[in-house]
Amino acid sequence: MDVAITATIVMVVALVIILLMGAPIAVAIGMSSAMAMVVILPTNVALVTCAQKMFTGLNSFPLLAIPFFVLAGNLMNNGGIAIRIIRLAEALCGRLPGALAESNVLANMFFGAISGSGNAAAAAMGGTIGPIEAERGYSKEFSAAVNIASAPTGMLIPPSNALIVFSTVGGSISVAALFMGGYIPGILWGLAVMIVAGYMAKKRGYINTNHVDAATKVKYFVDAIPSLFLIVIIIGGILSGIFTATEASGVAVAYALILGFIYKSIKAKDLPKIILDSARTTVIIVFLIGVSSIMSWIMAYTEIPTIISNAMLTLTNSKVITLLIINVVLLFVGTFMDPTPAILIFTPIFLPICTGFGMSSLQFGIMIVYNLCIGAITPPVGSVLFTGCKVGKVTIEQVIKTLLPFFVAIILVLMIVTYVPAVSEFLPRLNGYI
Numbered sequence: 001m002d003v004a005i006t007a008t009i010v011m012v013v014a015l016v017i018i019l020l021m022g023a024p025i026a027v028a029i030g031m032s033s034a035m036a037m038v039v040i041l042p043t044n045v046a047l048v049t050c051a052q053k054m055f056t057g058l059n060s061f062p063l064l065a066i067p068f069f070v071l072a073g074n075l076m077n078n079g080g081i082a083i084r085i086i087r088l089a090e091a092l093c094g095r096l097p098g099a100l101a102e103s104n105v106l107a108n109m110f111f112g113a114i115s116g117s118g119n120a121a122a123a124a125m126g127g128t129i130g131p132i133e134a135e136r137g138y139s140k141e142f143s144a145a146v147n148i149a150s151a152p153t154g155m156l157i158p159p160s161n162a163l164i165v166f167s168t169v170g171g172s173i174s175v176a177a178l179f180m181g182g183y184i185p186g187i188l189w190g191l192a193v194m195i196v197a198g199y200m201a202k203k204r205g206y207i208n209t210n211h212v213d214a215a216t217k218v219k220y221f222v223d224a225i226p227s228l229f230l231i232v233i234i235i236g237g238i239l240s241g242i243f244t245a246t247e248a249s250g251v252a253v254a255y256a257l258i259l260g261f262i263y264k265s266i267k268a269k270d271l272p273k274i275i276l277d278s279a280r281t282t283v284i285i286v287f288l289i290g291v292s293s294i295m296s297w298i299m300a301y302t303e304i305p306t307i308i309s310n311a312m313l314t315l316t317n318s319k320v321i322t323l324l325i326i327n328v329v330l331l332f333v334g335t336f337m338d339p340t341p342a343i344l345i346f347t348p349i350f351l352p353i354c355t356g357f358g359m360s361s362l363q364f365g366i367m368i369v370y371n372l373c374i375g376a377i378t379p380p381v382g383s384v385l386f387t388g389c390k391v392g393k394v395t396i397e398q399v400i401k402t403l404l405p406f407f408v409a410i411i412l413v414l415m416i417v418t419y420v421p422a423v424s425e426f427l428p429r430l431n432g433y434i
Contacts, residue, residue, distance in 0.1 A: 003039065003040060004040075004301065004302040004303065005302075006039050007036040007037075007039040007040050007298060007301070007302055008036070008302045008304060010032075010035050010036050010039050011032045011033060011035065011036035011295070011298060012032075014031065014032035014035045014036070015028050015029065015032035018031055018032060025288070025337065025338065025341050026284065026287045026288045026291055026341070029288070029291045029292055029294075029295055029341060029345075030287075030290075030291035030294065032295075033050070033291060033294040033295040033298055034046070034047070034050050034294065036298050037049060037050055037294065037298060040298070040301060049297075050294050053293045053294045053297050054290035054291065054293055054294060055290075056293060057168070057289055057290050057292070057293025057294075057296075058286060058289060058290050058293070060168050061244075061246055062164055062167055062168065062175050062245065062246055063164065063168060063286070063289065064246045064249070065159070065161075065164050065175070065245055065246040065248070065249040066161050066164055066165075066249075066282060066285055066286070067249075067278065067279075067282040067286075068246075068249030068250050068252065068253050069159050069161055069164075069249045069252060070117075070161070070278045070281050070282050070285075071253050071274070071275065071278040071282075072249065072252035072253045072255075072256045073117045073120045074120070074274050074277055074278045074281075075253065075256035075257055075260055075266065075274060076111075076120075076227075076230075076256045076259075076260075081111070081124075081227045081256075081259070081263075083128055084220075084223045084224045084227055085107045085110045085111050085125075085224055085227060085228075086103060086104075086107045086125065086128055086129050087220040087223065087224070088107075088110070088220045088221055088223070088224040088228075089102075089103035089104070089105075089106035089107040089110065090103035090220075091216070091217040091220045091221070092106060093106065096198060097198050097199075097201045097202040097206060097207060098138075098197055098198055098200070098201020098202070098204075098206040098207075100129065100132060100133045100136060100138060100206075101133070101138065101142065101143065101146040101197045101198075101201055101206065102194050102197060102198060102201075103129070104125055104126075104129050104133075104143070104146050104147050104150065105146060105149075105150040105153075105190055105193050105194045105197060106190070106194075107121075107125045107129065108121045108122070108125050108147070108150040108151050108153055108154065108190070109150065109153045109154070109157060109186070109187070109190045110227075110228065111124055111125060111154065112151070112152075112153050112154015112155070112156075112157055112186075117154055117155070117161070118151045118152040118153075118154050118155045118373065118376055118383075118384040119151070119383055119384055119387045120154070121150075121151045121153075121154045122147055122148060122151035122384050122387040122388040122391065123387050123391055125147060125151070126143075126144065126147040126148075126151075126387075126388055126391035126392050127391040129143075129147070130143050130144070130147070130391060130392055130393075136206075137206065138206055139204075140392055140393060140394050140398075141394055141398050141399050141401075141402045142200065142201075142204065142206075142402055143392060144388055144389060144391075144392030144393075144394045144399045144402075145399050145402035145403045145406060146193065146197045146406075147388050147391075147392060148377050148384060148385055148388035148389070148392075148399065148403065149193045149196075149197075149377060149403060149406035149407075149410065150189075150190055150193045150194075151377070151384050151387075151388060152189070152373035152374070152376050152377060152384055153186045153187075153189050153190045153193075154186075155339070155369065155373045155376070156182040156185050156186030156189065156366070156369060156370060156373060157182055157183060157186035157187070158178075158179035158180075158182050158183070158234070158235065159179065159234060159245070159248070159249065159252070160178075160179070160182055160369070161285065161340075162339045162340070162343060162369045162372065162373070163175065163178040163179060163182055163365065163366075163369055164178075164245070165285075165289065165339075165340050165343050165344065166178065166343050166347065166365045166368065166369060167365075168289065168344075169296065169343065169344055169347045169348065170347060170351065170361050170364070170365050171351075171361050172361075173361045173362050173365060174245075174433060175244075175245040175246075176238050176239070176244075176245055176433060177362055177428045177433035177434060178362065178365055178366070179235065179238065179245065180239075180427040180428040180430075180431055180433060181362050181363070181365070181366050181424040181425065181427065181428050182366060182369070182424075183427055184423050184424070184426065184427060185366055185370055185413070185417045185423055185424060188413045188416065188417075188423070189370075189373075189410055189413055192406075192409035192410055192412065192413050193406055193409065193410070195409065196405050196406050196408075196409045197406075200402075200405065226259055226262075227259065230252060230255050230256065230259075233248075233251060233252075233255060234248045234251065234252055237251065239431055285340055288338075288340045288341050288344070289340065289344060292340075292341055292344035292345060293344075295344075295345060296344065296345075296348055299348055299349070300348065304349065305348050305349045305352055306352075308349050308353075309349075309352055309353045309356070312325065312353060313353075319357040319358075320419070322353065322357065323354070323357070323359075323418050323419070324418075326350050326353065326354070327367070327371060327414065327415075327418060329346075329350075330342070330346065330350075330368060330371035330372065330375075331371055331374060331375065331378075331411075333346060333372075333375065334371055334372045334373075334374055334375015334376070334378060335375050335378045335379065335382070336375075337372075337375070338372075338376075338383065339369065339372040339373070339375070339376065342368075342372050342375070343368060343369070343372065346368065347364075347368065350364070350368070351364055354367075359421070360421065360424075360425065360434065362424060362425060362428060362433075362434060363417075363421050363424040363425060366417060366423075366424040367414075367417055367418055367424075370413075370414055370417050371414065374407070374410060374411070374414070377403070378407075379396055379400065
């Protein structure tokens with residue numbers, strides 16, 4: 001049997017078995033890739049090559065942004081920013097049906113744009129606004145569903161760790177271009193959730209009776225300006241060329257820390273725990289990137305992407321159907337795999353197919369991240385789904401029925417992202433990135 005075929009079989013079978021044994025995805029990827037490498041090369045050379053590929057995969061300046069954005073997100077989650085954003089969002093939603101639910105969506109979009117984390121948004125906003133919604137008669141299932149459905153917008157609206165990870169495997173596309181490309185899809189996701197939430201709230205009779213006068217709205221806006229100004233600093237600095245996306249992450253940490261001290265929500269004694277929590281999250285992401293680099297090399301050696309590409313093209317030569325198949329596969333993958341390893345594994349497989357049909361690397365990057373963001377709120381392994389259920393004090397079984405209309409709206413937006421390039425490319429082109 002050909003060495004490449006043997007290595008592929010060993011890698012796939014080992015990956016499935018190790019996952020079924022309950023090992024973490026990073027361990028499963030690393031061990032199965034190492035086994036496949038031993039098939040290809042002598043054992044001593046294979047082990048050295050594994051180490052080299054891990055180092056090469058991590059030796060990237062843009063990846064330095066990940067630990068800093070993770071730390072910035074944790075600082076903001078503990079820094080008194082959430083309640084200020086919620087007050088502003090509620091004031092903006094005014095007399096809309098289900099105004100509290102609508103403000104939850106807006107707050108998740110704002111907070112996500114600051115922290116870059118769907119889990120952080122779901123925890124911070126759900127934990128703060130959930131009890132208020134309960135006091136005003138909202139059902140726990142509805143409140144949790146709205147929070148869960150809107151939390152992943154922070155993984156699309158920059159800064160986004162998922163887009164940074166894609167930039168390492170997506171070719172020459174810059175992080176700044178991806179950040180610009182994520183805005184419109186992220187906003188469309190949020191608007192779709194708001195439309196569904198408003199319709200459901202009206203049917204359930206969730207009418208806002210807690211009106212905020214003009215003076216209070218101005219006060220809430222002024223209170224939120226320092227928090228929202230972080231978006232201006234990060235994106236404005238990147239677009240003006242003052243600093244790179246990686247340097248922007250360091251600026252975000254410094255600004256979030258200063259803001260936390262000003263708000264008196266963070267004390268010096270809190271910093272060791274915040275830093276340790278950030279380090280734990282970073283280690284998971286970085287280790288995944290390292291071991292996935294080994295798998296990517298093996299896939300290139302065994303020509304797995306080419307084989308899959310040729311197989312798909314024999315099924316159909318229609319761009320519309322091929323992209324639909326890729327979306328279905330990615331939606332399925334997202335139900336049991338976190339975004340980081342999925343991006344690292346499936347980008348080398350599907351990117352050549354999509355670019356072959358004329359899709360840009362940037363549009364594909366937004367499409368794959370959007371798909372995997374949906375996976376983050378889908379059972380059985382959706383991390384944002386679990387976080388939202390935990391803070392909302394509901395079970396997955398209780399909330400899933402209420403979530404279904406939101407899934408429909410979100411997937412309709414996915415189709416727009418997939419088949420309308422301008423949705424992802426308008427802002428990057430406007431700013432001269434493409």
